[in-house]
Amino acid sequence: MDLSLTREQQRIRELAREFARTTLRPNALRCDEDAEFPLTSLRQLADLGLMGVNIASELGGLDAGVIAYSLAITEISAGDPAVAVTMAVNNMVSEVIQEFGTTSQKEAFIPRMTSGEFSSGSFCLSEPGSGSDAAGMRTRAEKTTDGWVITGTKAWITSGEFAGVFLVWAKTADDEISLFLVDPTAEGISVGPPEEKMGQHASNTVALSFDGVRVAEDALLGTRGQGFPIAMMALDGGRIGIASQSLGIADGALALTKDRPEFPTAPLLPLRARLEAARTMTWRAAWLKEQGEPRFSREASMAKLTASEVCNEIVSTLLTHWPASSELAHEQDLALLLKFVRDARVTRIYEGTSEIQRVVIARDLIRRGAS
Ligand SMILES: Cc1cc2nc3c(=O)[nH]c(=O)nc-3n(C[C@H](O)[C@H](O)[C@H](O)COP(=O)(O)OP(=O)(O)OC[C@H]3O[C@@H](n4cnc5c(N)ncnc54)[C@H](O)[C@@H]3O)c2cc1C
Missing domain, CATH: 1.10.540.10 (Acyl-CoA dehydrogenase/oxidase, N-terminal domain)
Incomplete structure (x- = not known):
């Protein structure tokens, strides 16, 4: 590489x-x-x-x-x-x-x-009772003569109120998950109120209800029953995205200390080193995906785990050591830092929590060995 x-x-x-x-x-x-x-x-x-x-x-x-x-x-x-x-x-x-x-x-x-x-677009996988355990979803798609009828509820859907297309995962049999392309304006879809989150307020997060939503045969994406492996593959790529987001939040917050000699640098030095390690891991996972490597789950999970954890530590350390001052520019930077602190938390949750990244890494180590 x-x-x-x-x-x-x-x-x-x-x-x-x-x-x-x-x-x-x-x-x-x-x-x-x-x-x-x-x-x-x-x-x-x-x-x-x-x-x-x-x-x-x-x-x-x-x-x-x-x-x-x-x-x-x-x-x-x-x-x-x-x-x-x-x-x-x-x-x-x-x-x-x-x-x-x-x-x-x-x-x-x-x-x-x-x-x-x-x-x-929106990625509609999570449900009120199944986040980490995506296979436990309850949304169902029943076959009709000319298509499918989808019924169920999806939770925490990013951009759900504004999206032009939904990817919706649903069970097409008790042990079978399929994926559908759904028009958000279709009859039977209702959008819940925006979730009141601690951060990333300008992003839209809603619950979506599908009440007998009819879609045509050609709404099926991939083959019947291929939904779960598609979701897992998409999440591997998505984790590179959230690792990258975590790096950016940390970079943005660290930039606030520039030209502030009163800011103590020592507490940040080991964190800066870990941030650069996380950057290298993220680029490596991205490189593996770019090479068409079919198996980069472990690397994507390691990158996401490391980047999101160090990002949260960096923003919180910056807040702990933020020097007192009454200058307006300083106050504005503090407001931005507080936003980064609030925005950072969810990087440890979406696209799989930190605990789930550890599960993915452990399973992959058992399957593929340490090499
Ligand atoms: C702002 C935001 C945006 C989101 N956007 C989307 C989206 O666009 N599309 C989408 O489909 N989903 C989205 N999600 C959902 C997100 O992916 C889930 O919240 C996440 O996967 C965790 O699921 P959960 O909330 O149901 O928690 P749970 O799965 O109930 O987990 C609760 C706790 O238990 C722990 N836990 C669960 N299982 C295990 C285990 N096996 N071992 C160890 N610990 C475990 C978890 O780590 C967590 O700490 C979003 C969430 C948020 C907060």
């Missing part, structure tokens, strides 16, 4: 960094306070190509690979983690359709997701 970035990867990183610096960060506190879904920023991200970084160019993506995607998410997260998670889910949903969709499914959905016509 070559750790130097290509010209294109550097260009995408710069593009995302500049957008985060000039557009996201100056508005991050206001958008957080107003819990304003970032429609304008998402359209601008689409114009920059960042809503489909690892998507083929004929489908409107940048076709720039997984490392470029990771770099972009990190930079956007340093500007506003709420925008970054929305972007990450859109990229993840597009990639699932790209990987498993038919030509007509790809053409029908992906260009609308990469161009900004759809503000985002």
